[in-house]
Amino acid sequence: MxxxxxxxxxxxxxxxxxxxxxxxxxxxxxxxxxxxxxxxxxxxxxxxxxxxxxxxxxxxxxxxxxxxxxxxxxxxxxxxxxxxxxxxxxxxxxxxxxxxxxxxxxxxxxxxxxxxxxxxxxxxxxxxxxxxxxxxxxxxxxxxxxxxxxxxDPVHVAWYGTFVTTPEISGERATVEIATEVENQETCEVGCRLISVIRYEEQEVARAEGEMTVGAGETAVLRQRTAVLQPKLWSPEAPRLYQAETLVYTEGQLRDRYETTFGIRWFAFTADRGFFLNGEHYEIHGANVHQDHAGWSDAVTHTGITRDIGMVKECGMNFIRGSHYPHHTFFAGECDRQGVLFWSENCFWGTGGAKVEGYWTASAYPVKEEDEAEFEESCVRSLTEMIRTNRNHPSIIVWSMCNEPFFTDAATTDKAKALLRKLVEVSHSLDATRPAAIGGAQRGGFDTLGDLAGYNGDGAAIFHDPGFPSFVSEYGSTVADRPGTFASRYTDGVEQPYAWRSGKSLWCAFHHGSILYDMGHMGIIDYHRLPLDAWYWYREQLTGKPRPESAVEGVAHALTLTADREVISDDGTQDTQLVVALLDAEGRRLSNSCQVTLSVVSGGGRFPTGKRFVMSAEKGSFLDGLGAIEMRGLYGGDTVIRAEAEGVIPAEILIHVNGEEKREGAFENELLPPPSVMKAPKGEKLYEIGINRPVFSSSAAEKFPARSVTDGSWDTCWRPAEKKDGEWIMVDMEGTKEIREIRITFAEMAHGEFEVSLSGNREGFEVLYVSGERPELTHLTLKPQDKEARFIRIRFLEQAVGVRRMEILA
CATH class of the missing domain: 2.60.120.260 (Galactose-binding domain-like)
Structure with missing residues (x-):
């Protein structure tokens, strides 16, 4: 069997x-x-x-x-x-x-x-x-x-037990190596014969045969080598895939059959010429992706993943960074199938702000010695499991060890670096075919610890031609909701074709849930998977497809209700995205606000809220005349959904769910919301939340970069390139924060007039403090009352001077 x-x-x-x-x-x-x-x-x-x-x-x-x-x-x-x-x-x-x-x-x-x-x-x-x-x-x-x-069978291919590599590739021939782990859980030694058959579009193109002995209760590895002639290379433009079928025999009896999907391609990250795929220079442009969806949180179906990857691909991008943890194995498989390069990342990371033990704002690396060994084991374990279960996917071109590990307690920095060196070694030992990257390496000298440095935030501005392979792993973080602005999110010249830069990745593709205020509203696609105008901008620029007509104000007449698929399964792998639009009598989409109620009239369809889902502008679920939600099938049969709003013609749609129909008389306990929530801790103590945050400036003198004002050192400072009027320096808190205190230390006596101002969106700055003429001070402490901001800017109206520290406390 x-x-x-x-x-x-x-x-x-x-x-x-x-x-x-x-x-x-x-x-x-x-x-x-x-x-x-x-x-x-x-x-x-x-x-x-x-x-x-x-x-x-x-x-x-x-x-x-x-x-x-x-x-x-x-x-x-x-x-x-x-x-x-x-x-x-x-x-x-x-x-x-x-x-x-x-x-x-x-x-x-x-x-x-x-x-x-x-x-x-x-x-x-x-x-x-x-x-x-x-x-x-x-x-x-x-x-x-x-x-x-x-x-x-007791004699079988181990769980994710094959590793297919292609060490030699040309247009005429590709060498294929297959390492297969076979487990023997019988009580005696067995001799095995392994046959590996490689197919392309169901046609056999190569095979390898070999023999091995596996001891009782042991696992052994057989390495096989064969060749594929005139190989069909995988790329985002042509995502061609092969299958390797492994057959395990003992004494002529088939004991196991195991299939592995893989691709044939080669690539290289270079220090001076960027990225190469299949021997050709290749421009990488993509976006970061978190995994959660509206209502369902992280519990996402295969079709939901397929839609996500498809939307990134549709706007002309060719790359996804899996921020900031290993994603579902189906995710990489779908990148293989659709043709999207994938950066797969381990879950060791830190965040700026208060470092609070007991919550997910803690130091990236443990502050207590007794926690260190087990924590390091967990990092190695997650990296090992990520690589083992994803190593055959041709879309994956990077194993990333971390994200922004410099957001750690200062006393643990050296230990965090030592852990990353260990993780790089583990990555190399498990898979030498892909680089081990340091994701979010723009502070603290972390960028030299791996094979590839990924720079976030202001890293694109800071690290020009660093002398080793580099990548802009995040750029352009902007808080916005639909419809947003029809414009790019480019910052710091990331759109410039620098020869040494391997690629760039927007922060981010989709809105996502966050423990930090407004950090989740930075996607070019919202939480319900409807595009902002920025997504349409990228699609127009990268593919030539024009932006659709915008919605207009008008007299509401009717609703429409559409679905991206009208047949789904009840096995948890499929859902349908329902989209509601508000139209006038001529069929034009309106931007009017209204409350829309979706109801399951009959059948086993379910929203995350049960049989009823209410959309509104106040909830962020019905904006610019559009709303959407994903629906799943709890059991088989037809489901009828009705969309209603006051004063307009309703709409209905039928979705068929494949699966077992509800049993006669079966009781159905509807899922209720969780009984409680944990709130982020907030105490009276002030925490410095500005350390290592991105910094931008009007100019910077050589050896006096803007980032000096948040590096935590008293030995560095920022100086403008010229001491002219209007120079400025600005700290980006990377999200809206409650600012309780600002401490500014100048590099010398400030004699000229300057102002300190706050902004939530880098526009419309609110002046918090004006120095007046001839202030003559070296330190300034401000205590804003009930102020929330993302950007804190000092602008010198005259006689610009250097700034040593900008400390932001909350």
């Missing part, structure tokens, strides 16, 4: 809480919610900065065929945030720590033929010994990616 792989997303029970006695078959879960996977603790979630933190428990009945006994039975989890305990029939069968990578647990010895009970306890508690300790997105818990049941 060959291996069995069953998607196991349907018909789960869930409840918030710990439930110490819920692992056994006798436990009554009849009052628990009826859900399907993927699932998040926080559903429904709409970009709130406060979210549920605690435990959540899942139960499901597992039927084991009698024929499966004697084989190996595994449960595969593509992602659970973030600590997981798995019980089968009351026995603990496995645990996992880490919220972003796939893992398996062997349940063979715990199951019996017939019905079994699977109980899973998950928590999303902040853990000082688990990466990430900090981040600016949200950390909703749950089994938020797919779960599968895998049944294999």
């Amino acid at each position: 060959e291996r069995i792989h069953i998607l196991w997303n349907r018909d789960w029970k869930f409840m918030h809480g710990y439930f110490p006695d819920a692992a056994g078959a006798e436990f009554d879960d009849s009052e628990w919610y009826d859900i399907g996977l993927p699932h998040s603790f926080g559903i429904p979630y709409f970009m709130e900065k406060d979210f549920y933190v605690g435990y959540g428990c899942y139960r499901k009945r597992l039927y084991i065929e009698k024929a499966w006994l004697g084989r190996r039975i595994l449960l595969e989890f593509q992602g659970v945030f973030q600590e997981t305990e798995i019980y089968v029939n009351g026995s603990l069968t496995g645990t996992h720590k880490g919220g972003y990578t796939a893992f398996v647990t062997d349940i063979t010895d715990a199951v019996t033929a017939g019905e079994n009970i699977v109980f899973i306890r998950v928590n999303n508690l902040w853990n000082p010994r688990l990466a990430p300790r900090a981040g600016e997105h949200v950390f909703n818990g749950g089994i938020y990616r797919d779960v599968s049941l895998i049944v294999t």
